[in-house]
Amino acid sequence: MPRLKQSQAWLALKQHYDEIKQVHMCDLFEEDKERFAKFSLYFNDIVYDYAKNRITDETVSLLLKLAEQAALPDWIERLFAGDAINHTEHRAVLHTALRDQGDAPIMLDGVDISVEIKAERVRVKCLAEKIRSRVWRGATGQAITDVVNIGIGGSNLGPLMVNEALKPYSLHDLNVHFVSNIDENHINETLEYLDPKTTFFIVASKSFTTQDTMLNAETARQWYLSHIGSDEKIGRHFSAVTSNTKLAKAFGIADENIFKMWDWVGGRYSLWSAIGLSTMIAIGAEQFDELLEGAYELDMHFKTAPLAQNIPVMMALIGVWYNNFFKVQATAVLPYDQYLHRFAAYMQQVDMESNGKYIDRNGEIVNYQTGPVLFGEIGISGQHAFFQLLHQGTKLVPADILAPLFSYRCIARHHRALMSNVFAQTEALMRGKTEQQALEELQKSGMSEAEIEALLPYKVFPGNRPTSTFLFDTLTPRTLGSLIAMYEHKVFVQGVIWNINSFDQWGVELGKQLATTISDELNDDDEVTTHDSSTNGLVNYYKQRRSLKRS
Ligand code: G6Q
Numbered sequence: 314m315p316r317l318k319q320s321q322a323w324l325a326l327k328q329h330y331d332e333i334k335q336v337h338m339c340d341l342f343e344e345d346k347e348r349f350a351k352f353s354l355y356f357n358d359i360v361y362d363y364a365k366n367r368i369t370d371e372t373v374s375l376l377l378k379l380a381e382q383a384a385l386p387d388w389i390e391r392l393f394a395g396d397a398i399n400h401t402e403h404r405a406v407l408h409t410a411l412r413d414q415g416d417a418p419i420m421l422d423g424v425d426i427s428v429e430i431k432a433e434r435v436r437v438k439c440l441a442e443k444i445r446s447r448v449w450r451g452a453t454g455q456a457i458t459d460v461v462n463i464g465i466g467g468s469n470l471g472p473l474m475v476n477e478a479l480k481p482y483s484l485h486d487l488n489v490h491f492v493s494n495i496d497e498n499h500i501n502e503t504l505e506y507l508d509p510k511t512t513f514f515i516v517a518s519k520s521f522t523t524q525d526t527m528l529n530a531e532t533a534r535q536w537y538l539s540h541i542g543s544d545e546k547i548g549r550h551f552s553a554v555t556s557n558t559k560l561a562k563a564f565g566i567a568d569e570n571i572f573k574m575w576d577w578v579g580g581r582y583s584l585w586s587a588i589g590l591s592t593m594i595a596i597g598a599e600q601f602d603e604l605l606e607g608a609y610e611l612d613m614h615f616k617t618a619p620l621a622q623n624i625p626v627m628m629a630l631i632g633v634w635y636n637n638f639f640k641v642q643a644t645a646v647l648p649y650d651q652y653l654h655r656f657a658a659y660m661q662q663v664d665m666e667s668n669g670k671y672i673d674r675n676g677e678i679v680n681y682q683t684g685p686v687l688f689g690e691i692g693i694s695g696q697h698a699f700f701q702l703l704h705q706g707t708k709l710v711p712a713d714i715l716a717p718l719f720s721y722r723c724i725a726r727h728h729r730a731l732m733s734n735v736f737a738q739t740e741a742l743m744r745g746k747t748e749q750q751a752l753e754e755l756q757k758s759g760m761s762e763a764e765i766e767a768l769l770p771y772k773v774f775p776g777n778r779p780t781s782t783f784l785f786d787t788l789t790p791r792t793l794g795s796l797i798a799m800y801e802h803k804v805f806v807q808g809v810i811w812n813i814n815s816f817d818q819w820g821v822e823l824g825k826q827l828a829t830t831i832s833d834e835l836n837d838d839d840e841v842t843t844h845d846s847s848t849n850g851l852v853n854y855y856k857q858r859r860s861l862k863r864s
Pocket of ligand 1: 465466467468517518519520521522523526579580581582666818821
């Protein structure tokens with residue numbers, strides 16, 4: 314197969330891009346009154362409107378050809394079949410198995426892994442329910458009031474985001490905290506207000522060697538022991554989720570409190586596994602099952618829907634259209650739902666860690682752009698901050714907007730105002746404001762002609778800024794499960810198109826390795842000379858200041 318940029322589908326898209334790059338979406342909407350019906354898809358209570366994108370029927374059909382050229386249907390099959398598609402680590406990618414609700418066995422290397430998954434889930438549920446129902450007692454016989462998840466990256470962002478998103482489903486007298494930062498202020502601030510007699514720790518680390526997590530776990534253990542003073546009762550307050558049982562045991566965690574992670578689950582795809590223990594404690598096993606079911610239903614949609622009606626596929630293709638033909642560098646995720654305030658941070662990891670790659674599956678350097686910079690915030694807050702650049706900046710930033718149709722505790726005035734912002738922003742980004750419209754507005758305000766002339770250019774908005782909108786009824790566990798799975802699969806599809814492995818993360822591994830080396834050099838006050846002059850200078854400055862402070 315020719316390399317991607319020389320392929321027929323790519324060249325056809327390139328030519329098409331040249332033809333439509335100047336076309337304004339206002340004209341597309343004018344020409345085709347059925348645009349919304351044509352460019353929107355429904356899944357359960359979710360509607361995905363992609364009509365406000367710089368696409369035509371032809372764009373969609375050419376993008377679909379690109380997907381077919383990349384053998385996307387085969388890749389989807391291989392994903393679900395447990396092929397070792399994470400080829401650099403020789404691993405299957407089976408986070409979908411963690412939420413599978415079917416009865417069929419899921420075979421991997423001759424073993425039905427669904428049996429082990431279900432058995433492990435029962436163990437997790439059992440502990441979660443004991444803690445929730447106050448049956449689980451700490452070393453001094455008291456019930457647990459606070460759970461602290463110690464983990465970072467994939468062992469933190471997923472459960473943290475889900476716990477925040479599903480707050481209305483959580484027990485209100487059981488607090489779940491997350492500690493990820495190696496900066497001692499994070500754990501200190503968290504522990505300061507907790508009682509060791511009623512606190513339960515989850516050390517979440519697939520490897521059980523990540524420096525940040527291990528240091529925080531050690532500090533937590535010392536804090537516990539300094540208050541309770543009994544090593545043998547540690548089992549009442551510490552659990553681990555890991556694939557490294559040996560190290561978890563060596564840390565002092567009792568066998569029955571060690572929950573399994575498998576090497577076929579990537580950290581950033583692991584919230585469905587025992588890494589979700591904190592979530593299960595917060596929302597309960599039943600609601601956790603709903604989360605899994607929502608994801609499973611979306612998996613089935615992804616597996617079976619024709620490409621043109623397949624939401625993750627269309628999300629991915631539109632992303633590729635901007636990334637590789639409009640050459641956009643960034644994309645935004647903007648939830649208009651306070652409960653989704655960590656959604657963009659989580660998606661940032663899923664997207665950027667998965668597709669931030671420059672070597673393709675053949676081991677060659679790509680000659681096209683892969684994953685974009687993904688950023689985001691709660692939409693309303695963003696409006697009062699970076700939306701300026703979205704409206705009038707020199708960069709094109711396609712954005713996803715997510716909003717619930719109904720709120721949990723509906724205060725109609727608030728929700729109506731929220732939704733009016735959703736609709737107004739997507740419309741304004743698409744339409745912009747012409748010079749004529751801006752002129753009329755200024756004239757109405759009673760300004761002098763000279764003032765109008767000076768101000769007019771600043772008041773013009775070019776528009777033609779793309780958004781895709783996701784509306785859903787209410788952010789239930791089921792809907793959240795589906796939304797997360799949608800993004801996971803979008804990232805996978807883009808990885809297939811770009812011919813990269815979305816499931817390794819050598820850049821993250823590098824960070825872990827570098828930190829360990831330098832960490833050893835910080836143990837004494839000797840001058841360091843082994844790095845470049847900037848790194849040596851910074852390390853030595855730190856050492857000097859540290860020793861001055863000590864003396
Ligand atoms: C996720 C990444 C990374 C990982 C963290 C924590 O896909 O691999 O974010 O989750 O580095 O690793 P451990 O769970 O092994 O501590």
